[in-house]
Amino acid sequence: MKTVRIFFTGVGGQGNVLASKLLGEAALLSNIPVVLSEIHGMSQRGGVVESTAVIGGALSPVIADGEADILMAFEPLEALRALRKIHRKSVIIVSTAPLPPSSVATGQCAYPDVKGIPDFLAAKAARVVSLDARKEAEKAGNPLGVNMVMLGALFATGALPISKDALTEAIRKGTKPAFLEKNLACFERGVETASGRK
Amino acid sequence: MSILLNGKPGEKALLMGNEALVRGAYEAGLDFASCYPGTPSSEVSTLLFGLQKKADFYMEFATNEKVATEAAAGAALAGLKSMTALKHVGLNVAADPLGTLSYMGVRGAMVIYNADDPGMFSSQNEQDNRYFAQLFNVPMFEPSNAQEMKDMTVAAFALSQELGMPVIVRSTTRVAHMRGPVVFGPVSPAKKQTYFERAPKDLVSLPANARVMHVRLLERMKNAAETSEKSPFNRVEGEGTLGVITSSASVPYVLDAIRDLGLSGKVATYCLGMTWPLPEKGLARFLSGKSKVLVVEELEPWLENAVKAVAQAHGLNMPIRGKGTAGLLTRLSEYDPALVRAAIAEYFEVEDIFPDKVDASDCPPLPVRPPSLCAGCPHRMTYYAAKKAAEGLDVIFPNDIGCYTLGFMPPLQMADTVLCMGASVSVPAGLGYAVRESGQKILAFIGDSTFFHSGMTGLVHAVFNNHKFTLVILDNQITAMTGHQPSPAMDPQAADGNLTPVDIEAVARGLGVKHVQVVRPTNLKKTTAAIREALEYDGLSVIIAREPCPLSVKRHLGKQKAVKFAVDQEKCTKCRACISTFACPAFFVDNETIRIDPTLCAGCAVCVQVCPAHAIKPAKAD
Numbered sequence: 001m002k003t004v005r006i007f008f009t010g011v012g013g014q015g016n017v018l019a020s021k022l023l024g025e026a027a028l029l030s031n032i033p034v035v036l037s038e039i040h041g042m043s044q045r046g047g048v049v050e051s052t053a054v055i056g057g058a059l060s061p062v063i064a065d066g067e068a069d070i071l072m073a074f075e076p077l078e079a080l081r082a083l084r085k086i087h088r089k090s091v092i093i094v095s096t097a098p099l100p101p102s103s104v105a106t107g108q109c110a111y112p113d114v115k116g117i118p119d120f121l122a123a124k125a126a127r128v129v130s131l132d133a134r135k136e137a138e139k140a141g142n143p144l145g146v147n148m149v150m151l152g153a154l155f156a157t158g159a160l161p162i163s164k165d166a167l168t169e170a171i172r173k174g175t176k177p178a179f180l181e182k183n184l185a186c187f188e189r190g191v192e193t194a195s196g197r198k
Numbered sequence: 199m200s201i202l203l204n205g206k207p208g209e210k211a212l213l214m215g216n217e218a219l220v221r222g223a224y225e226a227g228l229d230f231a232s233c234y235p236g237t238p239s240s241e242v243s244t245l246l247f248g249l250q251k252k253a254d255f256y257m258e259f260a261t262n263e264k265v266a267t268e269a270a271a272g273a274a275l276a277g278l279k280s281m282t283a284l285k286h287v288g289l290n291v292a293a294d295p296l297g298t299l300s301y302m303g304v305r306g307a308m309v310i311y312n313a314d315d316p317g318m319f320s321s322q323n324e325q326d327n328r329y330f331a332q333l334f335n336v337p338m339f340e341p342s343n344a345q346e347m348k349d350m351t352v353a354a355f356a357l358s359q360e361l362g363m364p365v366i367v368r369s370t371t372r373v374a375h376m377r378g379p380v381v382f383g384p385v386s387p388a389k390k391q392t393y394f395e396r397a398p399k400d401l402v403s404l405p406a407n408a409r410v411m412h413v414r415l416l417e418r419m420k421n422a423a424e425t426s427e428k429s430p431f432n433r434v435e436g437e438g439t440l441g442v443i444t445s446s447a448s449v450p451y452v453l454d455a456i457r458d459l460g461l462s463g464k465v466a467t468y469c470l471g472m473t474w475p476l477p478e479k480g481l482a483r484f485l486s487g488k489s490k491v492l493v494v495e496e497l498e499p500w501l502e503n504a505v506k507a508v509a510q511a512h513g514l515n516m517p518i519r520g521k522g523t524a525g526l527l528t529r530l531s532e533y534d535p536a537l538v539r540a541a542i543a544e545y546f547e548v549e550d551i552f553p554d555k556v557d558a559s560d561c562p563p564l565p566v567r568p569p570s571l572c573a574g575c576p577h578r579m580t581y582y583a584a585k586k587a588a589e590g591l592d593v594i595f596p597n598d599i600g601c602y603t604l605g606f607m608p609p610l611q612m613a614d615t616v617l618c619m620g621a622s623v624s625v626p627a628g629l630g631y632a633v634r635e636s637g638q639k640i641l642a643f644i645g646d647s648t649f650f651h652s653g654m655t656g657l658v659h660a661v662f663n664n665h666k667f668t669l670v671i672l673d674n675q676i677t678a679m680t681g682h683q684p685s686p687a688m689d690p691q692a693a694d695g696n697l698t699p700v701d702i703e704a705v706a707r708g709l710g711v712k713h714v715q716v717v718r719p720t721n722l723k724k725t726t727a728a729i730r731e732a733l734e735y736d737g738l739s740v741i742i743a744r745e746p747c748p749l750s751v752k753r754h755l756g757k758q759k760a761v762k763f764a765v766d767q768e769k770c771t772k773c774r775a776c777i778s779t780f781a782c783p784a785f786f787v788d789n790e791t792i793r794i795d796p797t798l799c800a801g802c803a804v805c806v807q808v809c810p811a812h813a814i815k816p817a818k819a820d
Contacts, residue, residue: 025212028212028379035378036377037372037375037377038375039319039371046567046572047568058454059449059453060450060454061377062372062535064534064536064537064553065553065555067535077565078567080561080564083558084558087555087556100786101565101566101567102567102568102783103565103568104786105786105787106781106787107787110563110565112562112563120561124558
């Protein structure tokens with residue numbers, strides 16, 4: 001099986017580590033080899049959080065520069081920062097809702113032109129799926145479900161050797177029962193939104 | 199998380215390296231654990247603490263790694279299976295007991311889980327702790343994935359029990375924080391308690407006894423070397439006349455690279471899982487017949503030097519390279535799959551696979567996203583007050599290790615030195631002596647958990663030697679940085695009767711400090727006045743700035759302040775004092791208008807005291 005490397009990036013609190021973990025669980029349920037990695041450290045204090053999922057047979061959980069087949073960017077600025085990770089045939093899934101870092105919020109630095117980011121990314125990668133995951137999560141009734149929307153969008157790209165059943169089963173097993181229904185709704189919302197933009 | 203306890207033999211689960219280690223300890227029949235948290239090992243302590251309620255082992259948080267190691271040694275000397283988990287610099291603190299515990303040996307079993315941090319994701323240095331195993335004659339396992347984390351932990355306990363000596367399991371950030379499938383094994387029952395059999399000659403390290411112990415230690419290491427020769431964790435993958443020797447996080451990078459470079463059948467890889475003592479005979483066997491050999495390891499050339507020594511001893515003279523290969527295998531930071539692949543390609547003279555990287559040179563400048571003190575963080579309040587208190591004075595700020603080290607960042611910039619845990623209390627001794635005629639004053643900072651870890655001895659030193667400086671103890675009543683583990687400074691109400699909190703004020707007074715004041719940093723005026731008074735006091739002074747970590751209050755007690763605050767735009771003069779001096783991350787500039795993000799606002803109301811225009815008010819309910 002061909003190895004697929006997925007690089008997740010976002011900001012502390014967006015749940016990208018959980019998203020990579022659920023993807024890993026779905027791979028495990030599907031008997032597909034999987035390894036994951038995540039970087040904690042000081043990332044909980046508003047910094048960048050990165051995690052990876054490598055499925056299909058490679059043993060290294062770490063993704064070197066230029067070797068991510070899929071970039072899951074939970075925030076547009078972080079998509080730009082993670083460009084070093086992708087190659088020309090990569091698929092990028094990017095949420096367009098900006099979370100300005102403190103350096104921007106306090107007026108020390110400027111945030112790049114948000115509206116131009118999807119086009120900028122499109123010129124670099126084979127395919128870009130952009131969606132406002134925060135808005136979609138809110139519409140689905142769980143503003144904290146950005147990671148579920150992103151997982152749905154990832155599935156919709158068809159770039160994964162993993163079924164929808166396996167992903168929803170992983171969500172069922174790996175998220176709190178009180179949020180399950182809304183998380184599944186967020187996932188579906190992500191699938192629909194991304195499918196509409198193929 | 200109960201899968202770690204409930205998982206049946208043969209069952210498979212996706213586990214983080216640190217989780218797998220906990221499962222391994224549980225399978226081995228762990229009785230007792232004591233830890234001081236340190237990333238990347240922190241999850242182990244948190245998991246053990248939480249799981250003990252449903253398991254037969256007991257776990258306690260220690261005040262520091264030395265205490266934890268000695269506590270675990272006590273249990274193992276009495277015949278129990280014990281462990282501690284620490285980060286690489288934590289082993290510096292625990293080096294004293296470990297150096298002699300190896301002489302004494304243990305009677306149950308004892309495992310020290312040590313997590314190194316190449317790349318310094320959350321550490322002050324990237325020292326290579328494999329040298330400790332060699333220095334102290336302690337056998338060492340080095341897992342390279344989650345399954346091995348579990349399996350080698352089980353093996354480490356077994357070896358410790360068999361040889362009667364402590365054993366190290368060493369990981370790195372990548373191994374500790376990777377996730378992979380782990381197949382569970384059977385669980386051995388814990389012994390839970392025992393009777394201490396006296397054996398003073400074995401357990402009292404007086405010189406006369408220690409000389410005998412040293413001889414015994416070397417005999418045990420001989421037996422350990424035999425185990426290493428036969429260990430299934432030291433295995434050769436593939437075959438060929440070219441060779442790679444590797445261990446730890448580099449193992450998967452090497453194996454992936456050999457496959458991807460089409461070197462299968464040409465390069466054999468010796469994957470070392472038990473790295474101390476090294477399988478010397480196994481290495482000699484592996485080397486003989488190889489035309490050239492590459493050693494791939496992160497950090498220091500520890501393995502490389504050992505392999506070269508083995509080759510010399512066996513009269514083998516094929517080229518053996520490691521550090522410096524292709525200019526890539528450096529002693530700095532962590533490696534990654536592409537870096538290791540490039541080094542292997544160059545050394546074995548095959549074409550590398552270059553990923554089709556994208557050209558991002560036209561990317562606009564990207565604003566940095568540094569971590570910062572959270573909204574509502576009491577450390578920001580104390581720093582703000584301290585900065586005000588220091589106005590007009592020439593003040594040096596020795597600082598320490600914890601969330602509050604982020605006070606280094608602008609605009610607070612309240613750290614002039616950060617050395618290691620506890621050093622902010624001891625550095626002022628020599629620093630103060632050096633600058634005694636310069637007119638400079640010293641205002642040092644330390645967190646509550648770090649104070650108990652290694653600040654108290656420095657404070658006694660300061661009292662004893664009449665040093666004059668001010669120490670601010672940033673008491674948020676928890677070990678916040680590593681994930682909110684209990685601190686001895688915890689709120690007595692939260693202690694639940696199982697723990698006995700220790701009053702820092704009583705400690706400071708008991709240690710002989712005459713000027714001690716407790717303040718609530720939420721009151722900036724009073725805090726500023728107290729710190730100013732302390733700075734002007736002719737002697738040693740301690741200020742305890744006490745306010746619980748709001749994240750911990752929210753997570754553990756489910757409490758959150760209901761009132762959020764907002765900027766009254768009619769009153770706001772856009773002076774930006776809230777941003778440029780206080781820098782709470784809930785503030786943002788929206789087209790020249792200053793606003794507060796209600797989703798971030800913690801409701802602490804301290805910015806109300808900061809705003810010179812009195813423009814910050816409770817937000818109206820929607």
